[in-house]
Amino acid sequence: MAGLSDDAQWIVMMGFVVSLSFFFLALLLNQSTVVGQTTAESVLDFPKNDIRDVRSVMIQSAELNATGQITGGQYATIQNDIQTLSLSEKKAVVQYQIINTNPVWLSIHYNNGVTSYNETYVSP
Amino acid sequence: MVNDLGQLFTIEGVAASMIMLFTTYLVLGATTVYTPGDSHISDMQLEQIGTDALNMMNTPSNCTSTSCVSTLQQIVSETDTNLSAANSTFNMIFLNYVNNRTESMSDNLHYEANITFRDTTDGPNSTTISSYYLASNRNLNGVEHPVRVTEWVIIGPPNFPGIILPPGAHYIAQPRAVLVEVLLWRD
Numbered sequence: 095m096a097g098l099s100d101d102a103q104w105i106v107m108m109g110f111v112v113s114l115s116f117f118f119l120a121l122l123l124n125q126s127t128v129v130g131q132t133t134a135e136s137v138l139d140f141p142k143n144d145i146r147d148v149r150s151v152m153i154q155s156a157e158l159n160a161t162g163q164i165t166g167g168q169y170a171t172i173q174n175d176i177q178t179l180s181l182s183e184k185k186a187v188v189q190y191q192i193i194n195t196n197p198v199w200l201s202i203h204y205n206n207g208v209t210s211y212n213e214t215y216v217s218p
Numbered sequence: 219m220v221n222d223l224g225q226l227f228t229i230e231g232v233a234a235s236m237i238m239l240f241t242t243y244l245v246l247g248a249t250t251v252y253t254p255g256d257s258h259i260s261d262m263q264l265e266q267i268g269t270d271a272l273n274m275m276n277t278p279s280n281c282t283s284t285s286c287v288s289t290l291q292q293i294v295s296e297t298d299t300n301l302s303a304a305n306s307t308f309n310m311i312f313l314n315y316v317n318n319r320t321e322s323m324s325d326n327l328h329y330e331a332n333i334t335f336r337d338t339t340d341g342p343n344s345t346t347i348s349s350y351y352l353a354s355n356r357n358l359n360g361v362e363h364p365v366r367v368t369e370w371v372i373i374g375p376p377n378f379p380g381i382i383l384p385p386g387a388h389y390i391a392q393p394r395a396v397l398v399e400v401l402l403w404r405d
Contacts, residue, residue, distance in 0.1 A: 106230055110233075113237040116237070117237055120241045120244040123244070124245075124247055130259050131259065134258035137262050138258055138261060138262055138265065143266075143269045143367070147269075147368065147370050148370060151372060151395055154372055155372060155395065164393050168374075168393050171342065171394065172393060172394060174336065175336045175395040176370070176395050178347070179334060179336060179395070182345075183334055
């Protein structure tokens with residue numbers, strides 16, 4: 095390295111610093127577009143609306159049965175409907191059972207292979 | 219005679235060009251190309267709007283002393299006797315819910331709705347699934363990218379003490395749980 099000039103070292107160093115900061119900014123920009131995407135994906139994958147919907151119809155049928163508005167046989171038919179349609183249309187195994195009628199205690203199970211949800215509902 | 223001056227400048231030049239090339243690569247990679255199958259963000263919003271609209275329609279509103287009936291329950295039950303009336307009621311209310319915005323311009327959502335039920339023609343424990351048409355405001359022609367939203371509805375006594383006989387003569391007596399399925403898309 096004989097004869098190498100050691101002038102302008104600040105300029106060389108600032109050049110490096112600036113280019114490195116550009117590099118990190120670009121990295122941030124690159125990641126930021128993926129953030130909304132992955133969030134939306136995981137929201138879509140999680141069956142929040144399915145669980146809320148099937149839970150509400152289970153509770154509705156149990157309440158109808160507990161208050162004597164539908165018979166035990168009619169309740170069993172509705173239960174069969176919910177389980178069969180969930181399996182075929184939502185690809186989810188659901189099961190529920192009345193444990194107690196006054197107040198209504200209901201055990202609820204939902205599993206679609208990825209998400210499982212279990213609850214014991216007690217009517218207010 | 220080879221001069222051995224300028225190695226530092228050569229190295230710096232190479233390093234700087236590598237950094238610039240890599241930065242360019244990252245910046246170009248950051249501009250994501252949106253294909254219809256990739257539009258998860260708008261799918262999520264559509265699904266939420268549709269679910270909310272169906273939920274609102276399935277909220278009990280017409281209450282007597284003994285029972286409450288939601289608009290959606292009435293519509294589904296009406297398909298038994300008067301499909302075209304059920305069709306137009308659903309069409310009006312659903313489009314009103316999903317397309318109204320606070321500004322003057324309304325949104326441009328379209329839908330196709332079906333009712334799916336367990337067909338007990340073969341016996342009470344049959345697991346056959348049938349579905350029939352409820353309403354739509356446009357036909358799905360394969361170009362659109364719809365999302366599916368659903369709502370469970372319990373129909374039959376005590377709210378509706380009649381039998382339900384959907385078009386196509388599938389006999390389903392008794393109170394039953396049916397699934398209203400809506401395909402929803404924006405164009």
